[in-house]
Amino acid sequence: MSMKFSIVIPTYNEAGGIERLIVGLDDVFKRNNLDGEIIIVDDNSPDGTGAIVDRLSQTHPVRCLHRPGKMGLSSGVIDGWKFARPDSEALGAMDGDFSHDINVLPKMVEALESGGYGLAIGSRYVPGGGIENWPLKRKITSLVAISLAKPLTKVKDITSGYFLVKRSAIQGVDLDPIGFKIGLEVIAKAHYGNVLEVPFVFTDRVAGESKLNQKEIFNYLKQLGKIYFGKFRPRAERLN
Template identity: 30%
Template sequence: MKLSVVIPAYNEAESIPETLRSLYSTLQKHGIDHEIWVTNDNSKDNTADVLATLQQEIPTLVFETNSGPNGFGYAVRYGLERFSGDCVAVFMADMSDDPEDLVKYYQTMIQEDVDAVFGSRWGKGGKVIDYPKHKKVINRVANFIVKMLMRIDYNDTTNAFKLYKRETINGIKPFLSPHFNLTIELPLKAMVRGYSYAVVPNSWTNRKYGESKLKIKEMGSRYFFILMYCFIEKYFSRGDYMKKGS
């Protein structure tokens, strides 16, 4: 099963070489057939030049520049419309995600034959390193609200780092979110529409370079909109969008 890894990158020239080298070497070590798909989200630094150079040493690296519209959600969606694998993971460019966790996701998907694999940084076996305290409070409150409203037994919906089969991605289209709210749209739609999933512990490490692109004050209403959309679909769509055979 070929694995695609979609990575959105905006002004990540400092972070992305280490991220891609570590990701490639880990997937090679485990013998996983893969492609690394990077969406250069119209970066204003030299991210595109760095990626072009990295292609000379990483044969599985593919990248394109998204000329617009731009934003985290658009960049991820750009890759999700173009990846070639049988399954696809969303992975961050800033080294916050661990490639070994991606291997766990991939192996779990094969062993348990599930439609998606989600990580949890907050349960047994999960960990966070240098997580900003104010963001942790907001994260836990937001995930608690999602968990209670959607009646799900999962505590890390907001984390982008997840793995989906191609059929799952096709089954949860069309995508609505242009920004970071895509991180909850994908898993919530998968759950609501009857796709199977497994949860495994994963780790998160704060970025070494640059600054976070997530602006919490700007995102609250956008997250709420997507949460309400998924809530309405779950309780009022009468199963019209369910996975076939569910």
């Protein structure tokens, strides 16, 4: 058996695919001998996603954290990590709409298990990775978003929402639940040592509407601003 880990999937109206995703992940766990726990953080989805997960929790390695209303993706991931079994050595995040390829998860677990890496990221911007079905406008937005964060890190896919990190790397770290980009918080603030980017091809949701609106773009800029400010303010102040 592998190291114990918990992968958190925040959901809002994912009833259409959540069962297939959980069954698929369980299958990946079994085929690769992975000791994984799936945590769904559902914000009282009107389409009944939470009830589907509760039913599956009797037969699959999944538990649902129910929150009373839509409270955002990043805070969902953070709450999910608090809810995860305490003996999971690694904590992760993944979207609930199949855009993150479940078949690369074993490579991410293996990276952390090897001891060489404290963080493994599902990455669209390393050789072998990519994006399917994205309109040009969204590709450009993504590239601009990433270039703005370039000075912070060597990581290529800094806005990825698909990753696995050692629990010890985020212990005591103050993660800001602003906006959509919890991965950016972890990349910029956690104590993970080496990072491995595992390539995968991002497939966009076929149905439903993209939530990448102006508010999210503004939140992203605000998040980046806070991180830059935190990194570059005078050292004496940081020691307080």
